[in-house]
Amino acid sequence: MVVAGTSQLRRRLGLCGHWLALALYILAALFPLFWLVKIAVTPTDLLFGEGIRLWPSSTTLSNFTTVLGATDFPWYFLNSVVVSLGTAAAVTVVASLSGYALSRFAFRWKNAVAFFLLLTQIFPLVMLIAPIYRLMTPLGLVDSLMGLILVYTAYNAPFATFLMQSFFEGIPKDLEEAAMIDGCTRFQALCRVILPLTLPGMGATLGFVFTAAWSELLFALMLISTETRMTFPVGLLTFVSKFSVDWGQMTAAAVLALIPACAFFAVIQRYLVQGLTAGAVKG
Template structure:
């Protein structure tokens, strides 16, 4: 199963855009931010699953069994024991997925046409004219684009550092 998930990541995005557009158009998800949310979620599932697998593999099965001996059901053991131990991994995964979605340009450029629905990355392209680039305004807009990312990483920094080191070693 993991092989199939990873295999989906090998296709170039340029090759995937026409079929995705043909799927999204009849559903009314073109020129709509909900369509981008669906696309970004679908394309980041494989990476997030691959990244989180190492964190779940690092948790000993004995912890779950001990929680079940203490009276927890399987779901309670997952919620009270396993998930809190994977919070650093979730923080690291969330950081990578958020950055990928925030900086993605190709799908947003192809699926969104109206100015009111454009993402920040597509909006930065408006500073590029046919015969020149307005470097001052583009740089100012790029700095503004970094502010939400910096705030996001400041909030998850603790989990990100723990997660990047914890999932790398098993045993």
């Protein structure tokens, strides 16, 4: 009786410890984002007096309306949406094809191709910034959203290839073989039979690449100079270096930039494990 009691007590204590530790992680994950929102809704005149209070004595949405109505942020937002969606769509197409090739064909150099794609993932991309700028200038791709989409598509394609490959592996080969016996070419079988089955996988790839393109900063800083062509990271950083005391507007803009990223996170959350293990090195 006593033994049973202590073991139950011990289990209860273990459960408490488990939840306590989880609570610490939850707190650490949410606190920075909470603070961002808190500064954004604090009226400017209260900011300095109540700078480090957990919640201001009154709140306002005026920072958001100013950012949306009186700054260039709607432009940045639009540009980022165009670049991220364009990149995500382009990558999903090319990665579906290459992922299919790695999943369905046995061919010479296959391992070499896979190794090469993995190698590109640990390659220091920062070293390509100067040559890319130089090569793209005569082509008219500097200071253009098209140029950014091209660069991002190339740099996200390898990781997305591994991701799509892992989704194709989950679909039986008999399906397209049956379609090919019925007279389809392999490409027709891929488009009509296999791709509809990989739609969730393509959605996940779209989400991963969108998030990556939405976050990219250094290439965008180097390649874009016109205010109305800036993506969100560049626009926000320019804003921060110009008006570094306008806390309310900076944080309101930052909160707005978080929204699409979080929305796509909700979409891809289920595939995180598959995605990160496929990419292995993708941040």
